Amino acid sequence: MGVMETFAQRAKQNPKTIIYPEGTNPTILKAVKTLSSEGLAKPVLLGKPEELINVAAELGIDLSDVPIVHPQTSPLMEQYVNLYCQEKDMPPGVGQRIMRQPLCFAAMMVKTGKADCMVAGIDHPTEEVILASELIIGLCPGISVISSFFIMDIPNFTGGENGLLIFADPAVNPDPDAEQLADIALATAQSAEEILGWEPRVAMLSFSTKGSASHPLVDKVINATELARQKAPHLLIEGEMQADAAIVEAVAQKKMGSESKVGGKANILIFPDLNAANISCKLVQRLAKAHSYGPFLQGFNLPVSDLSRGATVDDIVGASIILSARA
Amino acid sequence: MKNEEIETIVLEIVAKVAKRDVQELSLENRIAEDLGMKSVSRLELAALLEDSFPVQIDNFEIRKPKSIAELVDLVKTKM
Numbered sequence: 295m296g297v298m299e300t301f302a303q304r305a306k307q308n309p310k311t312i313i314y315p316e317g318t319n320p321t322i323l324k325a326v327k328t329l330s331s332e333g334l335a336k337p338v339l340l341g342k343p344e345e346l347i348n349v350a351a352e353l354g355i356d357l358s359d360v361p362i363v364h365p366q367t368s369p370l371m372e373q374y375v376n377l378y379c380q381e382k383d384m385p386p387g388v389g390q391r392i393m394r395q396p397l398c399f400a401a402m403m404v405k406t407g408k409a410d411c412m413v414a415g416i417d418h419p420t421e422e423v424i425l426a427s428e429l430i431i432g433l434c435p436g437i438s439v440i441s442s443f444f445i446m447d448i449p450n451f452t453g454g455e456n457g458l459l460i461f462a463d464p465a466v467n468p469d470p471d472a473e474q475l476a477d478i479a480l481a482t483a484q485s486a487e488e489i490l491g492w493e494p495r496v497a498m499l500s501f502s503t504k505g506s507a508s509h510p511l512v513d514k515v516i517n518a519t520e521l522a523r524q525k526a527p528h529l530l531i532e533g534e535m536q537a538d539a540a541i542v543e544a545v546a547q548k549k550m551g552s553e554s555k556v557g558g559k560a561n562i563l564i565f566p567d568l569n570a571a572n573i574s575c576k577l578v579q580r581l582a583k584a585h586s587y588g589p590f591l592q593g594f595n596l597p598v599s600d601l602s603r604g605a606t607v608d609d610i611v612g613a614s615i616i617l618s619a620r621a
Numbered sequence: 622m623k624n625e626e627i628e629t630i631v632l633e634i635v636a637k638v639a640k641r642d643v644q645e646l647s648l649e650n651r652i653a654e655d656l657g658m659k660s661v662s663r664l665e666l667a668a669l670l671e672d673s674f675p676v677q678i679d680n681f682e683i684r685k686p687k688s689i690a691e692l693v694d695l696v697k698t699k700m
Contacts, residue, residue: 384665387672392664395680421660422680428661 305334305615313409315400316417317341325610327355365399374402397426404596405431410621411597413614420600427598437593441478442466444588453541455492455561464571465589475518479564481592489619497540497560498533503549532556597621631693634669638662648690
């Protein structure tokens with residue numbers, strides 16, 4: 295069974311309430327209809343009901359089984375403004391201005407348990423999704439940065455976790471320092487456990503393996519590995535190591551010796567910066583014909599997924615059911 | 622509204638968001654480097670400015686000012 299089939303099966307067993315703040319987007323409406331009619335999720339749309347119903351009618355979509363929340367007329371608005379102002383010590387005018395933003399309102403629905411998770415970003419840049427979610431939902435305890443990961447399903451690759459690997463961070467942090475890189479590794483390990491049920495084996499990648507090269511860029515990865523170990527002593531995390539030492543047993547044996555528990559067996563690859571992670575994702579997609587799922591955001595206290603602005607119906611359905619696994 | 626009044630209110634707003642004493646701040650302070658304000662704080666900064674002045678500042682515009690003085694300039698150009 296493929297990755298998506300597995301997630302779809304899990305989602306059907308316990309469909310989650312997902313809020314979509316970009317309710318008037320036609321691709322969102324099509325995806326929501328699929329999720330709802332196939333029992334994969336209990337979607338809720340945010341927006342002006344007349345407007346949503348008109349767009350849906352033009353697409354031939356019946357939205358009668360999908361709840362719509364209109365923030366401006368919803369009794370939740372006053373409740374959320376009060377909650378926000380109380381928590382942040384802000385005047386009512388500020389609370390109203392913040393809560394009028396659909397991403398913030400939707401994030402508040404997740405925070406207050408009206409929804410299990412939020413899927414957004416088809417009409418907003420990633421940064422907007424991150425800012426609204428960080429402001430309202432906040433970060434996981436002990437995590438200093440939001441980051442992202444891809445699940446890579448690589449044909450004919452038998453390593454990693456049954457041919458799957460997680461790559462991080464391909465979308466958010468351009469040049470993380472050692473502390474941020476450690477947090478990216480910890481958040482990714484947590485995502486792998488929660489979403490995929492893996493026992494994480496984290497490789498901190500570099501152009502050096504166990505001191506084969508000396509450079510400040512190598513030191514950053516060594517320091518990040520040490521910081522991550524201090525925060526999570528039981529996590530299987532090793533570095534610095536090269537990509538081949540991380541995923542090829544024979545190379546790991548040669549470069550790292552037989553005592554390594556991650557070398558050759560890594561299922562999570564943490565790249566030293568955004569250049570390396572993003573370029574690697576694209577190359578593996580194109581050269582190895584890998585299916586990639588993501589980028590998924592991580593580090594928030596509650597589940598949030600960012601969509602590419604070119605996301606297709608399948609992308610949105612996929613992001614929604616994978617996110618459901620974390621909810 | 623006089624320039625001095627605008628500056629005083631903007632300084633008070635920045636102090637509130639940055640959780641600093643207003644006496645510690647000067648117009649030359651850089652918002653990120655000197656005050657350690659994260660990007661997420663800018664959402665609240667924009668909302669507070671809109672609440673205090675007859676201006677509308679979107680989430681893109683509020684990212685541009687690097688110092689408190691530039692923030693004051695943004696408010697003035699919007700009024």
